[in-house]
Amino acid sequence: MAAYLEAAFEEGDPALVIAALGDIARAKGMTQIAREAGLGRESLYKSLGLRLHVQPAQVHTE
Numbered sequence: 001m002a003a004y005l006e007a008a009f010e011e012g013d014p015a016l017v018i019a020a021l022g023d024i025a026r027a028k029g030m031t032q033i034a035r036e037a038g039l040g041r042e043s044l045y046k047s048l049g050l051r052l053h054v055q056p057a058q059v060h061t062e
Contacts, residue, residue, distance in 0.1 A: 001024050001028070004024070005017075005021070007020075030045070
């Protein structure tokens with residue numbers, strides 16, 4: 001899923017990114033995504049409609 005989304009971002013087409021997010025959400029299930037994010041399902045739908053913020057993952061090197 002991460003590679004699919006990354007490829008969509010690399011294309012630079014917002015419509016492709018939105019389509020990829022929708023594909024991932026349907027594949028994983030909005031209820032599960034909301035639970036993992038600590039949101040209600042309705043709140044998740046609203047947040048996906050407002051803004052997308054990308055942040056690099058923290059890498060632990062020990």
